[in-house]
Amino acid sequence: MKKLILFFVVLLGSVLPVCAQWRVGISRGVVWNHYSIDKHYMTDWHYDGAMGVTMGVVGQYNISDWKAVRFEVNYIEKNHRQYRTGTLADTDYDTENIYLHVPVMASYSFGAQKWRGFLNLGVYGGYWLSSKWSGGFMNTFSGKDTRFYDVNVGFNSERDQRWDFGLVGGVGIEYRFHRHWAAQMEGRCYYSTTSTQKDYMRLYDPRYNTAIGGLLAVFYLF
Amino acid sequence: MKTINSKIWVAAVAVTTVMTVCSCRDVSDDVMSYGQNDDFAFAAADTSFVAQFDALWTALNCNYGIWDYEAKLGLDWDDVYTKYMPRMQELDERDKEKNPVSDADFKKLYEEILSPLHDGHLVVQVKNLHTGNRVAVAPSNMRNARRPDYDINDVPPMNYYLTPAAGQNQAMEYIDASVRPGRFIYKEIDEAIDTLNQLIAPLEAIADRTDLQDYFLDKYRAAREELSTFTLRTMVDLDLYNNVLTTKYRELDITLEPFDLSDKSSWIDVKYANIDDGILYLGLTGFHLIPYLYKMYVSSPCGEYYTLRVEAAWERWISMIQAYHNAGRLKGVIIDVRNNGGGYTYDYQYVLGALLPSGGHQVASARFKTGIGRYDYSPLTPQELKTLSQDHVTVTEPIVVLANCHSVSMAEMTCLGAKQLDNACVIGTQTWGGLCMLNSDPAYYSEYYASVVGVRDETPFWAYIPVDVTVSKEGILEGIGVTPDIEVQLDRNLLQSTGRDSQLERALEYIRTGR
Numbered sequence: 001m002k003k004l005i006l007f008f009v010v011l012l013g014s015v016l017p018v019c020a021q022w023r024v025g026i027s028r029g030v031v032w033n034h035y036s037i038d039k040h041y042m043t044d045w046h047y048d049g050a051m052g053v054t055m056g057v058v059g060q061y062n063i064s065d066w067k068a069v070r071f072e073v074n075y076i077e078k079n080h081r082q083y084r085t086g087t088l089a090d091t092d093y094d095t096e097n098i099y100l101h102v103p104v105m106a107s108y109s110f111g112a113q114k115w116r117g118f119l120n121l122g123v124y125g126g127y128w129l130s131s132k133w134s135g136g137f138m139n140t141f142s143g144k145d146t147r148f149y150d151v152n153v154g155f156n157s158e159r160d161q162r163w164d165f166g167l168v169g170g171v172g173i174e175y176r177f178h179r180h181w182a183a184q185m186e187g188r189c190y191y192s193t194t195s196t197q198k199d200y201m202r203l204y205d206p207r208y209n210t211a212i213g214g215l216l217a218v219f220y221l222f
Numbered sequence: 223m224k225t226i227n228s229k230i231w232v233a234a235v236a237v238t239t240v241m242t243v244c245s246c247r248d249v250s251d252d253v254m255s256y257g258q259n260d261d262f263a264f265a266a267a268d269t270s271f272v273a274q275f276d277a278l279w280t281a282l283n284c285n286y287g288i289w290d291y292e293a294k295l296g297l298d299w300d301d302v303y304t305k306y307m308p309r310m311q312e313l314d315e316r317d318k319e320k321n322p323v324s325d326a327d328f329k330k331l332y333e334e335i336l337s338p339l340h341d342g343h344l345v346v347q348v349k350n351l352h353t354g355n356r357v358a359v360a361p362s363n364m365r366n367a368r369r370p371d372y373d374i375n376d377v378p379p380m381n382y383y384l385t386p387a388a389g390q391n392q393a394m395e396y397i398d399a400s401v402r403p404g405r406f407i408y409k410e411i412d413e414a415i416d417t418l419n420q421l422i423a424p425l426e427a428i429a430d431r432t433d434l435q436d437y438f439l440d441k442y443r444a445a446r447e448e449l450s451t452f453t454l455r456t457m458v459d460l461d462l463y464n465n466v467l468t469t470k471y472r473e474l475d476i477t478l479e480p481f482d483l484s485d486k487s488s489w490i491d492v493k494y495a496n497i498d499d500g501i502l503y504l505g506l507t508g509f510h511l512i513p514y515l516y517k518m519y520v521s522s523p524c525g526e527y528y529t530l531r532v533e534a535a536w537e538r539w540i541s542m543i544q545a546y547h548n549a550g551r552l553k554g555v556i557i558d559v560r561n562n563g564g565g566y567t568y569d570y571q572y573v574l575g576a577l578l579p580s581g582g583h584q585v586a587s588a589r590f591k592t593g594i595g596r597y598d599y600s601p602l603t604p605q606e607l608k609t610l611s612q613d614h615v616t617v618t619e620p621i622v623v624l625a626n627c628h629s630v631s632m633a634e635m636t637c638l639g640a641k642q643l644d645n646a647c648v649i650g651t652q653t654w655g656g657l658c659m660l661n662s663d664p665a666y667y668s669e670y671y672a673s674v675v676g677v678r679d680e681t682p683f684w685a686y687i688p689v690d691v692t693v694s695k696e697g698i699l700e701g702i703g704v705t706p707d708i709e710v711q712l713d714r715n716l717l718q719s720t721g722r723d724s725q726l727e728r729a730l731e732y733i734r735t736g737r
Contacts, residue, residue: 036247040594041255042671082592088669093592093601133601139588140669141567141659141690142606151601156290159597193246201596202300203283205250 021062023182023221027072028055031190031213033097035080038205044086050094052077054213060107068107070120076101076190078209083135090138090145095153097209101126101190103168116174124190126164131155158200166192170215184217253594256281256675257667267682271313271323271351278348278683279303281675287589287658287691288341289596291698297338299596306335322352329357336361340701342630342656345686347678356679362656365701371627371651374712377505377560380495382721391730393495393503399535400491400507401514401528403481404454407463409527410478411449417476418446438474445471479523487565488513493558494535496542500551501733504539504573505558505624509565509632511536511572540576540614547615554620554733557636560650560725564631567659568608574639574646575609577617582606585639588659588690590670605659605692607635620736621646622729625706630654637704638694649710649729653703658688708732 034049056074063069076099083092105122131153137146155162172186190213195206254263256277266273283289283299292299309331313323328350336346342362349356366372383393425431425439452467454460460481468478483489490508497503512518514532519525546552557573575583587602623640625633625648634653640646664674669689676684691698713724731737 037593038250040250040253041257042593044668045592091600135601137590137600137603139603139605139690141588142582142604142608144582144604144606146603148601148603153601156597158293159595195248197595201283202303203251203253203280203594204248205253205593205595206248208247 021222023060023062023219025058025060025182025184025217025219026056027058027074027184027215027217028053029186029188029213029215030054031076031078031211033078033080033209033211035078035207035209037207044084044088046083046085048081048083050079050081052079052096052211054211054215056101058217058219060219066109068109070103070105070107070122072101072103072105074101074103075099076126076211078190078211080209088138088140090136093133093135093137096132096134096150098129098131099126099164100129101164103190105168105170109174111173114176116176118172118174118184118186120168120170120172120186120188122168124164124166124168126166128155128160128162128164128196159197161194161196161198163194164192164196164209165194166190172215176221180221182219182221184215184219186215186217188213188215253280253284256285257671258664259677259681264676264681268349268351271310272307274348274351274682275306275310276303278346278685281683281685282346282687283596284594285591285672285675285685285687286339286341286344287591287599287672287688288698288700290599291691291700292338292340295338295340302335302338306331316352318352323350325350325353325355325357328353329359332357332359333364337364340365340655341658341688342654342700342703343658343660343686343688347684349682351682362654362701366627366654369627369652371712374626374628374714375561377491377507377558378712378717378723378726379721380493380723382723383495383497383726390498391727393497394499395494395496395538397494397531397535397538398491399528399531400493401483401489401532402491403460403483403489406479406524406527407454407460407481411452414471414476414478415446415449418442418449418474421474422446441474445474445476482522482524483519483528487563488519490532490565492532492535494539497556497730498553500546500553501556501730502539502542502546502552502554503556503558504536505560506573507562509562509567509569509573511569512566515572536572540572543577543617544615547617547619552617552619554622555617556622556624556726556729556733557640558624558726559629559633559636560624560626561628562630562633563628564633564656567632567635569632570607570636570639571610574621574623574636575607576614577621578609578643579616580609580611580614583609583639583642585635585642586657586695587693589693590690591672599691602693605690607639618645620733622732623648624725624729625650625653625704626712626725627651627654627703629704630656631660634699634704635692637706641704641707647708647732648704648706649708649732650706650725651709651711652705655699655701655703657692657694657699657704659690659692660686660688662686 031054032049054076056072058072060068060070078097101124103124105120107120109116109118111117133151134149168190170186170188174184176182190211192209267277336359339361345360347356347358422442464480468480488510493505495503514529584604584606586605588605590600592598592600625637634657637648661673673689678684710725710728716722
């Protein structure tokens with residue numbers, strides 16, 4: 001994973017001309033992911049959003065003083081919780097899903113030289129790197145409450161859609177504290193339009209992630 | 223100003239575009255629950271073969287637990303839908319009055335549809351909408367019917383081993399506590415005949431009987447005649463006994479207690495033997511010990527009769543194991559689960575689990591349904607079965623589990639348990655291949671969103687589906703069964719000519735030689 005991020009940073013640096021329109025940076029933040037699923041008749045199953053972290057590298061090319069194109073490579077966790085109520089309330093799974101995202105956004109900024117507001121809108125492509133389960137389960141046949149931690153969820157190539165595409169948008173403010181340095185704080189949303197499941201059976205049952213988060217980024221301006 | 227307006231305009235267009243594109247998420251198909259007799263879910267299925275097949279296909283799609291396993295074995299459930307839907311349309315096009323679908327053809331069609339499914343417990347009952355009759359299909363029966371020992375439908379009797387001819391294999395002690403209706407019913411009849419004889423004898427001794435005495439003598443003799451000739455062969459005979467004979471002679475002050483163990487699964491054979499002074503044998507044809515050991519049937523004379531017998535056999539077996547082990551005289555233990563149709567998981571603690579340390583024994587792993595998707599499964603969790611909690615010895619001597627084609631479900635779990643032990647061995651033939659856990663009570667459907675869909679004999683289809691999926695070290699064993707460590711076919715010629723049980727004798731040899 002680290003090697004992959006490093007590769008993208010080096011790649012970005014090698015292809016971009018060093019000029020005033022360019023800036024590069026790193027970002028880090030937290031995201032809250034909401035998993036949209038139709039429970040159908042399984043009414044005592046519940047799905048809650050869960051927190052995760054995100055981090056990445058950012059490159060931005062300014063077309064004018066208020067328009068820019070932004071590229072990122074992000075590590076992002078799209079977690080959720082699945083649990084039951086009623087007699088089997090001990091059944092509670094926390095699912096940790098790690099994705100690699102590559103958002104491409106149009107960035108619009110406005111304001112003064114030092115403090116500026118901005119709006120990012122674009123699309124992203126991603127890949128589901130891993131999935132793990134932690135939690136507990138009540139097996140009524142053995143009368144045993146089992147706890148488990150970081151159990152790998154084996155991907156099923158027929159079921160799991162590991163490619164992830166969707167829309168991304170964010171608003172934030174930027175503070176330029178040095179001629180070459182700026183910091184950004186952004187609220188962002190990744191809205192997946194790709195189901196986490198392939199259309200693998202005649203019954204259609206898509207499930208989607210929506211990750212909303214807060215990001216802090218630091219940029220070096222060329 | 224112009225620049226600001228331009229920015230606002232661009233941003234507004236961008237936001238509008240995003241909002242529009244956001245609506246491109248798809249929604250799921252509607253899926254109904256078939257776990258209960260829900261009129262909405264089943265209504266259409268009672269009107270056409272197409273709707274019936276569609277509903278059954280969907281119910282299995284959402285509730286059946288081993289679609290990944292079936293896919294590995296080459297089954298595409300979507301293809302089944304595509305292939306058989308036109309056949310259902312043809313059935314709908316037939317004239318119900320002039321050219322109805324026969325039950326035989328209907329059964330054959332559903333056998334073709336369901337036969338690729340490997341779950342060892344799966345039974346599907348489908349209503350022929352033309353005749354109103356229901357046909358039942360059990361894929362595992364069809365599959366196992368091809369096996370060489372499928373037609374062995376009883377455990378060989380122990381008679382030979384009760385005689386000196388058995389030599390060192392002779393049973394020094396034997397208790398047969400088999401729960402068979404005849405045992406209790408014939409006991410009741412014998413007691414009634416004894417009573418009648420006691421009433422008849424003094425009347426016959428009277429030379430000059432009154433009309434009333436003659437009347438009763440005739441009645442007593444007729445009753446004795448009828449009871450003496452009663453034979454219990456079928457369920458009709460059992461109904462005759464329970465519904466007629468038990469009350470027919472009340473006028474004569476002769477009452478017979480009914481046979482009220484209505485749950486057929488509780489009719490198990492339980493046998494204990496002490497072979498060769500130290501090989502302690504327990505045979506049982508069903509894991510239904512708990513109702514007897516917990517005295518759940520003692521409220522009736524019939525239940526009490528069987529409870530005392532089963533308790534005596536099991537308690538003798540377990541107490542002799544303690545005594546012989548502590549005295550250093552225990553040579554080995556044989557648990558015979560041949561022709562054992564399975565039963566309660568909690569029974570494990572009174573059979574193999576009675577030989578293991580307290581605290582439970584993990585025999586496999588299990589997973590459960592977590593959604594309607596064909597591949598929506600929980601993580602694997604330990605499938606741990608209870609072991610005896612009361613003070614007992616841990617058996618370190620050789621243990622043999624005898625199994626055959628008709629060892630099903632909990633009998634197979636017992637084999638899996640034995641395979642985990644260094645001092646245990648499974649002898650016999652491949653088991654049935656139905657290791658998943660079930661709960662046949664529809665009220666528990668929503669516990670794991672599997673088990674039974676529909677209501678038997680009521681809804682247009684009904685299916686008995688496992689609740690969980692048992693995953694052994696070797697993987698899912700549905701349709702395969704547990705492979706014995708030592709394969710021994712039952713020698714039918716030897717059994718018929720001498721009464722000797724080749725599988726039991728191989729178990730005795732293993733205990734004596736360790737091989």
